[in-house]
Amino acid sequence: MIKKITIVGGTHGNELIGPYLIRKLEQDKSFSQSAIPVDYLLANTEACKRASRFIDADLNRSFTDEILNNNDDSVYEHRRAREINQLLGPKANNDRFIIDLHSTTSNMGMTLIVRDQAAFNLQAASYVQQHMPDVKVILSDRDKSFSRTLNSLSDYAMAIEVGPLPNGVLRHDQFAETEVVIKHLIDFTLMRHSQQPTALPRTIDVYxxxxxxxxxxxxxxxxxxxxxxxxxxxxxxxxxxxxxxxxxxxxxxxxxxxxxxxxxxxxxxxxxxxxxxxxxxxxxxxxxxx
Amino acid sequence: MIKKITIVGGTHGNELIGPYLIRKLEQDKSFSQSAIPVDYLLANTEACKRASRFIDADLNRSFTDEILNNNDDSVYEHRRAREINQLLGPKANNDRFIIDLHSTTSNMGMTLIVRDQAAFNLQAASYVQQHMPDVKVILSDRDKSFSRTLNSLSDYAMAIEVGPLPNGVLRHDQFAETEVVIKHLIDFTLMRHSQQPTALPRTIDVYxxxxxxxxxxxxxxxxxxxxxxxxxxxxxxxxxxxxxxxxxxxxxxxxxxxxxxxxxxxxxxxxxxxxxxxxxxxxxxxxxxx
CATH class of the missing domain: 2.20.25.160 (N-terminal domain of TfIIb)
Structure with missing residues (x-):
């Protein structure tokens, strides 16, 4: 059961849409009256300051049990992964919907990367596609135990990838489109929470x-x-x-x-x-x- | 009088076309039989290893007299600017045509940035435009004494900017187009050197x-x-x-x-x-x- 929604930006510090979008949504108080609390997390704070993908290691490969359970402080992103696990996790706790904002230099348009541990994830993606038919859906590994991404902290999770966008650049059109996807995802979550009926297709095409x-x-x-x-x-x-x-x-x-x-x-x-x-x-x- | 041609790549370490193109031209021995010797320089070697724009400071802002004449070793790019000044300069020496390869994340297509100390530079740009009409020409500051770029080492100099290209990415189409521009520039230089007549327009449009x-x-x-x-x-x-x-x-x-x-x-x-x-x-x- 989803009790909280967290929108994450800056998991990679050179992808600027996420950090600026969570800042804007927080300042606008866009979801401050939502029936499910919505909060925001700037994930790789140090890499964001330098506008680099990471400092010592890729944060989005750092959420393995091995890293989360050890105490080696030598790698900044491993320390930060443990902090984030405390904030959003622990890893097995599934009361939170995590939406992690990314961009890509590839010409992928708007793509949702969905994990299939929970039927909710594909339903939410389908709802977005009802409103934005060009959105593509990538279905990632079933087996959470191998999972290294920030999104592996919850069964309810989705990454948004938008491109093509050079690193270190903010593009108005993609910024606005990402904001629309977030609004649809939150709308869908709230409708499900209030048990409002939402008609979805019977199937979804995924990659x-x-x-x-x-x-x-x-x-x-x-x-x-x-x-x-x-x-x-x-x-x-x-x-x-x-x-x-x-x-x-x-x-x-x-x-x-x-x-x-x-x-x-x-x-x-x-x-x-x-x-x-x-x-x-x-x-x-x-x-x-x- | 131009007696040498140097093609420079990697003045910015996250712009990949230059380094890979000079490597290819060197391996191909494309200009090894040229009547004017052609050599190659990887400018910011350390930044290229990290695929970052620079280590401590922008190398392409480091060719001022102040930096070239001091001995402060604390900034990597300032040391490297002095090394490059020894290799290609000294700054007042004008027997070399420098072609410095860059890319931009902006949608500028193929652009030549030309300094107007020598009439040759605009003539060469015009020759490129004869063969590639979409190429744009930017005319930069006249006053060399204020100049901070690698190209300020010689009066005969040109920067090639191609975009849009994300940093850290190599694109086949732009790579090939940059190679064609280089070939035209070297052809023109050789024709001038052999006093072969080359009909050019009487004017050129610049930005x-x-x-x-x-x-x-x-x-x-x-x-x-x-x-x-x-x-x-x-x-x-x-x-x-x-x-x-x-x-x-x-x-x-x-x-x-x-x-x-x-x-x-x-x-x-x-x-x-x-x-x-x-x-x-x-x-x-x-x-x-x-």
Whole structure:
């Protein structure tokens, strides 16, 4: 049962929409009279000051049981993950709906990343899609025990990804669109809370991650290829075997050889750290229960 | 007289096209047989390793006489500016054509930033425009003594800016386009060197900076406005008094009140450091001499 809603910004300190949006909603007192209390959290406060993704480690990979249960203070984000677990958790406690605001340099438009521990998450995503048909839904891993993200603190959780947006930049159109998504999510939560009937479709189309494609590298550790121009900005468009994947620095082209799928996070800046050039998903239609 | 050409990448460590392009050109031996020697410089080596704009200070603001003539070793980029001055300079020495590769998060397309100490610079820009009519030319300050950029090391110098590109990302289309610009610049330099006749137009249209527009800020130092959606991505399009400039966080809109002009570097990520939301230019037609 959802008793609180927390809107999180700045889990990555170089993604500016979240921090500025929670600041605005707090100042506007937009949800201050809500039947379910709505509060706000600036997650990676130190990285936000520097407008960098993180200080020592990615905060959104730091919510594992191993990190939450140890006492090593050497990594700033691990300390901060434990603080946030105290504020929003503990991890097994499920009375809170967490909405974590992100942006991506990829051309993904407005995307909701949903965990399927609770039927509520997909229902809420479906409600957003009723009002904003272009919104895409990514369904992430079922198994919470492997989960490392801030959203793993509750079964009721969703990440909003909006793009394309360069890091360290605030864009008015995407800022406004993210605010609309939040309003729909809170409306839906309140309707469910008041047991107001909300007609939803019987199914929802989601994208599930099947593969991460790595950049080729030269012996000295530099990228030896770029995402091919014909694939750039084609997030959620079909990728089939034989289509161009990489433009290699030596002038040759590497073609895609995997299963047909829908690429996402194409040429995402943050994934250069992990050497991931793009992520392949498959589309699946899922029954909406409850 | 130009006796050497140096192509510089990585003056800003989070702009990836330059470093990867000089690496490719060096490996390809593209200009190894050139009648004028072509060499390559990775400028901010440490910032490139971290994919950050700079370590302690902006290298492209560090080529002042004051910094070049002192011995303070506390700022990495000031040390590096002195090293680069030894490699490419000294600052008054004008036998080298410097081409410095940059990218911008703004929607500026392909832009050449030219200094007008030498007629050659505008001629070379005009030659590029003959082959690539969409290329824009910005003419920067005449007075070299105030100049802080790497390009101020020689009278023969040009910066290439390509965008929109998020920091920390490599884009195939812009990478290839930048390579074409370099080839035209080197072709032109070689033709001039061999005294081959090259017919150019009699004039060139350039943009000159007239004003920098600051972000409004709240008392606690945060941005209180974003670039208005109707201005976003409209680099080089006319801005007139009365047109929307900022979307304020409180819901109001601020309108532009300055002289009519052509905005550039709209919502550029790096300019958040300097609190600059956009730069206004005026267009001017200049005679091509020489």
């Amino acid at each position: 599930k991650v099947t593969e991460r494609i790595q950049y080729p590298k030269s012996d000295d550790g530099h990228l030896s290829a770029m995402v091919h121009d014909s694939l750039q900005d084609k997030d959620f468009e079909g990728l089939k075997p034989g289509m161009p994947l990489f433009q290699n620095m030596d002038g040759t082209v590497t073609h895609y050889e995997g299963e047909p799928g829908f690429p996402i996070f194409i040429n995402e800046a943050a994934y250069y750290y992990e050497n991931t050039a793009l992520v392949i998903t498959r589309q699946e239609t899922i029954a909406l229960t409850g | 000159k900076v007239t004003e920098r527009i600051q972000y409004p800020k709240s008392d606690d130092g945060h941005l209180s406005a974003m670039v208005h959606d109707s201005l976003q991505d409209k680099d080089f399009e006319g801005l007139k008094p009365g047109m929307p400039l900022f979307q304020n966080m409180d819901g109001t809109v601020t309108h532009y009140e300055g002289e009519p002009g052509f905005p550039i570097f709209i919502n550029e990520a790096a300019y958040y450091y300097e609190n600059t939301a956009l730069v206004i230019t005026r267009q001017e037609t200049i005679a091509l001499t020489g």
